[in-house]
Amino acid sequence: MSVSIKDVAKKCGLSVSTVSRALNNQYGVSQKAIQLVQQAVKELGYVQDQNAKDLVSKKSNLVGVIIPETDFEARPAFFEILPYLSQTLALYQKEMIISPVTVVPHQYESQTLEMIIRKRKLDGCIILPGFISAHPIYKEAKKLSYPIVCVGENIISRTCSNINIDDQKGASMAVNHLLANGHRAIGFINGPSHANICLERLEGYKQAMHEAGISWEDNWMMESDFTGEGGAKSIERLLQTSPTLTACFFANDLMAIGALAKLTSLGIRVPDDFSIIGYDGNFLTKYTSPPLSTVTLHSSKFGIKIAELLVQLINGGTGKSEKLAPHLISRESVKKI
Amino acid sequence: MSVSIKDVAKKCGLSVSTVSRALNNQYGVSQKAIQLVQQAVKELGYVQDQNAKDLVSKKSNLVGVIIPETDFEARPAFFEILPYLSQTLALYQKEMIISPVTVVPHQYESQTLEMIIRKRKLDGCIILPGFISAHPIYKEAKKLSYPIVCVGENIISRTCSNINIDDQKGASMAVNHLLANGHRAIGFINGPSHANICLERLEGYKQAMHEAGISWEDNWMMESDFTGEGGAKSIERLLQTSPTLTACFFANDLMAIGALAKLTSLGIRVPDDFSIIGYDGNFLTKYTSPPLSTVTLHSSKFGIKIAELLVQLINGGTGKSEKLAPHLISRESVKKI
DNA sequence: GTGAAAGCGCTAACAC
DNA sequence: GTGTTAGCGCTTTCAC
Numbered sequence: 001m002s003v004s005i006k007d008v009a010k011k012c013g014l015s016v017s018t019v020s021r022a023l024n025n026q027y028g029v030s031q032k033a034i035q036l037v038q039q040a041v042k043e044l045g046y047v048q049d050q051n052a053k054d055l056v057s058k059k060s061n062l063v064g065v066i067i068p069e070t071d072f073e074a075r076p077a078f079f080e081i082l083p084y085l086s087q088t089l090a091l092y093q094k095e096m097i098i099s100p101v102t103v104v105p106h107q108y109e110s111q112t113l114e115m116i117i118r119k120r121k122l123d124g125c126i127i128l129p130g131f132i133s134a135h136p137i138y139k140e141a142k143k144l145s146y147p148i149v150c151v152g153e154n155i156i157s158r159t160c161s162n163i164n165i166d167d168q169k170g171a172s173m174a175v176n177h178l179l180a181n182g183h184r185a186i187g188f189i190n191g192p193s194h195a196n197i198c199l200e201r202l203e204g205y206k207q208a209m210h211e212a213g214i215s216w217e218d219n220w221m222m223e224s225d226f227t228g229e230g231g232a233k234s235i236e237r238l239l240q241t242s243p244t245l246t247a248c249f250f251a252n253d254l255m256a257i258g259a260l261a262k263l264t265s266l267g268i269r270v271p272d273d274f275s276i277i278g279y280d281g282n283f284l285t286k287y288t289s290p291p292l293s294t295v296t297l298h299s300s301k302f303g304i305k306i307a308e309l310l311v312q313l314i315n316g317g318t319g320k321s322e323k324l325a326p327h328l329i330s331r332e333s334v335k336k337i
Numbered sequence: 338m339s340v341s342i343k344d345v346a347k348k349c350g351l352s353v354s355t356v357s358r359a360l361n362n363q364y365g366v367s368q369k370a371i372q373l374v375q376q377a378v379k380e381l382g383y384v385q386d387q388n389a390k391d392l393v394s395k396k397s398n399l400v401g402v403i404i405p406e407t408d409f410e411a412r413p414a415f416f417e418i419l420p421y422l423s424q425t426l427a428l429y430q431k432e433m434i435i436s437p438v439t440v441v442p443h444q445y446e447s448q449t450l451e452m453i454i455r456k457r458k459l460d461g462c463i464i465l466p467g468f469i470s471a472h473p474i475y476k477e478a479k480k481l482s483y484p485i486v487c488v489g490e491n492i493i494s495r496t497c498s499n500i501n502i503d504d505q506k507g508a509s510m511a512v513n514h515l516l517a518n519g520h521r522a523i524g525f526i527n528g529p530s531h532a533n534i535c536l537e538r539l540e541g542y543k544q545a546m547h548e549a550g551i552s553w554e555d556n557w558m559m560e561s562d563f564t565g566e567g568g569a570k571s572i573e574r575l576l577q578t579s580p581t582l583t584a585c586f587f588a589n590d591l592m593a594i595g596a597l598a599k600l601t602s603l604g605i606r607v608p609d610d611f612s613i614i615g616y617d618g619n620f621l622t623k624y625t626s627p628p629l630s631t632v633t634l635h636s637s638k639f640g641i642k643i644a645e646l647l648v649q650l651i652n653g654g655t656g657k658s659e660k661l662a663p664h665l666i667s668r669e670s671v672k673k674i
Numbered sequence: 675g676t677g678a679a680a681g682c683g684c685t686a687a688c689a690c
Numbered sequence: 691g692t693g694t695t696a697g698c699g700c701t702t703t704c705a706c
Binding site for chain 3: 395
């Protein structure tokens with residue numbers, strides 16, 4: 001019932017192979033044949049069967065995207081990059097197939113990375129973050145010799161690249177922005193210190209302060225929990241212990257937003273009395289009052305870069321590590337002093 | 338180099354067809370044969386070639402998800418349901434392939450829905466929202482006889498279902514919450530009235546007010562633009578023209594958050610002086626001060642339902658329309674009076 | 675219970 | 691330039 005290449009060939013009075021060649025714009029086909037074929041394709045409503053094509057050519061033009069299989073309550077991060085990935089891959093004639101993989105290490109066996117790849121002869125795959133570093137998928141990614149890009153995890157091999165956000169640099173940028181506006185006594189409210197990203201952000205803070213020749217005090221820094229409430233509580237305590245601070249950098253926007261509300265309710269005006277800057281570029285920072293300055297990495301940029309890394313690998317490139325620098329969004333929560 | 342069913346057969350000393358039957362747990366295979374095959378599969382690291390399988394069985398266990406191809410600046414909505422879709426489809430042994438489609442009607446031709454489906458023999462597909470109603474893809478969806486689920490658009494046919502959020506009901510729920518807390522003079526700040534969702538939310542507001550026997554006034558309602566700034570400006574104007582209002586329902590959270598900031602800066606305390614409720618369930622509403630009451634439909638619920646609708650269609654069900662009711666999240670921005 | 679053989683829709687030698 | 695043929699990895703009659 002479905003029309004195949006044979007039907008097109010018959011209609012044209014040509015052989016199947018000529019039609020195939022015409023369809024794939026290869027050399028050695030007459031203009032006349034090409035026209036005949038195009039005509040027949042249109043009339044018959046012929047669509048190439050990608051499966052059959054893949055079967056013989058032993059590649060699929062399909063890219064796997066591995067996402068952590070969360071329970072249905074958790075709000076998965078990172079998924080906004082999916083459309084950018086998809087669109088960028090489309091530029092290279094690649095389609096994207098999504099494979100959820102369990103985050104529970106000892107359940108990882110029925111659906112290994114290798115099986116996922118081989119099942120559909122994937123050209124390569126992208127592992128999105130959300131797995132713990134000890135998850136067996138990373139060991140496998142390193143071992144396997146298929147093109148793989150690990151996002152947010154430092155795996156590298158001949159056929160495996162990784163990409164990370166340069167959080168240290170991002171944090172430095174935030175602090176430098178405060179410094180450039182004349183602040184010197186700058187607080188820092190970080191997330192849980194066991195997280196890698198927090199370590200990096202801390203380094204960024206220290207580095208920027210160090211380069212500015214400022215000897216900061218330990219009680220300028222505080223560890224919190226990335227929530228709005230946490231930010232609110234932390235800023236209140238921070239200002240009690242270190243009342244000389246004129247500004248504060250928050251390791252994420254949520255804490256900054258929480259702190260902003262708290263400061264306002266405390267009668268401390270932002271930015272007139274106190275300057276703050278967040279981190280992440282959450283889209284709601286645009287709508288706070290005052291709009292929050294922050295540091296961000298656009299999903300689009302990230303998505304495009306990831307896709308390109310994978311395409312390089314597919315085209316025979318060697319695995320590499322990439323760090324993407326975020327950029328500053330300067331709004332109105334920082335005042336020049 | 339890749340190990341095929343032949344290799345397994347050879348290793349077992351069985352024929353290819355027996356191995357195939359064993360692999361697909363069919364009847365008429367001896368226990369011994371099954372064990373032999375399982376053993377060989379393990380030792381050889383054999384993985385079935387889904388493509389070859391699909392080629393002969395003429396189906397793919399692949400589901401297409403059509404997403405609007407946005408420019409790289411726009412922040413695409415709805416993508417957080419993707420993982421839920423994917424996970425639910427996985428329950429039915431279906432994998433998910435993403436196809437971006439241009440939102441520009443007259444560019445829609447090189448990649449039609451039919452081509453996308455036939456190219457990989459998709460079992461069915463899901464069209465995510467983001468296209469204008471006049472987009473040719475919807476006409477095609479209605480015409481085609483492949484299982485299709487349209488999200489947010491009212492297309493229906495024998496093989497095409499649609500699913501929508503019941504915004505009218507959601508809006509009623511929000512207003513009813515205000516009513517239940519004793520408010521009667523309730524304002525409503527809507528989004529742009531040309532949008533369908535705004536019409537529905539308006540109806541919901543009117544219905545709830547009507548059922549409560551309240552004759553509202555036209556200047557209790559105001560049209561805004563779904564932004565935080567818009568919400569801020571609107572609430573200020575609304576309170577000037579209608580100072581008797583004790584509460585307001587906002588057609589989205591952003592406007593409510595903007596308004597919240599404005600009210601606070603105006604010295605109007607929420608909820609003590611004025612109650613507000615938003616719409617959408619944006620996760621940041623949890624972190625505003627006070628936390629914002631709102632109405633939401635969990636992505637997870639939505640994703641699961643969409644996937645199930647499609648599976649029903651694939652299994653031979655008939656197209657139907659589904660409306661999903663959101664639910665209320667009661668927090669602290671509404672006071673009992 | 676098992677095997678031989680045909681064929682799914684396509685590409686890629688290899689001939690002509 | 692074009693046609694013939696083999697074969698990709700699998701399922702599925704049809705024999706035995």
